[in-house]
Amino acid sequence: MSEREFDAYLKLLGGLLRLSPGQRELIAGELRDHMEERLDALLAAGISREEAIGQALEEFGDVAALATSFRQLAWNRKRRWIMRCTAASVCGVLLVILAAMVFLPNGPSGPGLLSQANAQDQEVTHQPEMKSSEERNAETRAKLEQSFDAQFLDMDLLTTLRVIENAHDLSIYVDMPELEMIGVDVETCFVTLNMPDVRCKMALEIILDRFECLYYLRDGFVVVTSKEKAMTMAELRVYDCEDVLAAVPAAAKAQPGLGSAPAASGANPQSASEAEAPAAAAKKPYIFTSANADTLIEIITRTVDPDSWEMNGGLGSIAEYDGKIVVRQTDAAHAQIKYLLENLTPEYALTPATYAAPQNGGN
């Protein structure tokens, strides 16, 4: 017996499995046997064929979720194999070194080993330079920006993270002791999420937020831990905000009560006086005031994870100095701040109440 609906389901599953044709056929064969026997039982119970087929398929659930479960098993198998190979390679290298030490009693000064050492030196010089921690983090950030279909149905947190890790070629380290401390058992906390074409980082943030967790980047690794601990691993970054902070046209600098202009923006008034077009003068250049800085800080602390700032009992800190904003926050919060600053422009970023009204350019 071969029902068209069963074949369609199994074909779709096979397409999603990304396994070898042989493995796919074995899984399909096993599931088809179950479907057909279930169909027989339902027909024997007096259910119509159409309903019985529907029910037999429904009991298998969403085909994408089933494929993900099988893929995860295959991935675990692959990982175990890689770990075994790595362990075997290390043992092999150690044996070779031991053998070399036994059969070459002269040690490293012997000609054999020396030439070997030279060859190794040459190899080393041709190896690409070691990546810095920041370069590794930048690569990981780029991967976290990739989109995918986040479809998880009642999947445990650990498996969910492994699926994401696998899909985006990430290295996710789960801080198990810390998660246990906050009562999150990664194998019994379950995730259900259906967000097609979502950025990886957003899906991760949504999933982790449900369990009071966060991630931060360290040396290219995505480290999943509690929000509290993630905050203690916060990074200090400096944002050059002169453009955003400079909220009033240079022509207004002479007005009292506008605050002092920093050295960095000292050149701005001069260029403003030279400006011919009123439109250009209305747009640039600007000077900043301390009131503008307060407003910008307020915008950031009100919109980016408000509970995480020290004024609200969190650990994040923010201060302005000489046209720059100094922020200590998690990587996720930094990403939001960066996005916010990139999208703020002097024309509408700061409320008019905080600075003098722009002057007419030509006066």
Place this chain on the structure above:
Amino acid sequence: MTERFGRDLIRGSLDLMVLSVLAGGSQYGYSIQKRIRAASGDRVSLPAGTLYPLLHKLEEDKLIRSRWDNEGGRRRKWYDLTAKGKRKLTEQAKEWTSYAECLGRLLGPVLGGVEARG
């Protein structure tokens, strides 16, 4: 009709249920599902979409092994318990029994059970 156990309640013990069914001899997926349903008086439902990945995982962990045959004209995959699976089942059975007793002592007074206090 008796109410089914909640999914959260049975989640951690599904592998134990499958292993215990296989302790009685070779079974295939559908028969395992039926036996669990029958043994629980219809209170445990193990959906096919959960059962097969679980069977494959137990096989990966070498707790069960499989073989194919064409008995009765139908190609079918059968599962058996391995020695490792038997050991695991015995360990887990002891642990669960002890856990159930502990929980029973804790919950007995909540339900006003005289026997729990005695």
